């Protein structure tokens with residue numbers, strides 16, 4: 516998947532589209548998902564132009580990697596999701612139905628989240 520500089524999260528980062536911000540630091544931004552699937556549903560994105568987790572982990576600087584990793588944990592704590600538990604999810608590519616081609620980690624919490632993934636279809 517190629518990086519599209521006009522993807523919706525790139526536009527949020529440029530301030531062209533609003534978001535309900537939760538956290539921001541030098542290298543990461545977190546905001547509430549526009550279509551929440553749970554009481555807690557946040558998205559954490561790096562500020563750099565990375566399509567997916569594998570892209571980010573291969574190319575990001577140590578400072579980006581550190582800030583992004585810390586941001587995910589901080590947002591989980593800030594939203595209280597650490598109290599009863601939460602799930603991190605990052606869809607990468609076609610098999611995972613990634614919609615937005617800018618790395619994002621979903622943080623889900625606030626309810627029991629069920630099984631990890633769909634059973635394979637027969």
Ligand code: AMP
Nearest residue numbers: 523534547548549550606612613614615
């Ligand atoms: P994915 O399928 O993993 O690429 O997830 C993309 C997520 O982005 C979905 O959960 C959408 O609801 C969410 N989303 C799309 N547009 C926005 C937006 N403008 N603000 C916040 N979340 C968004």
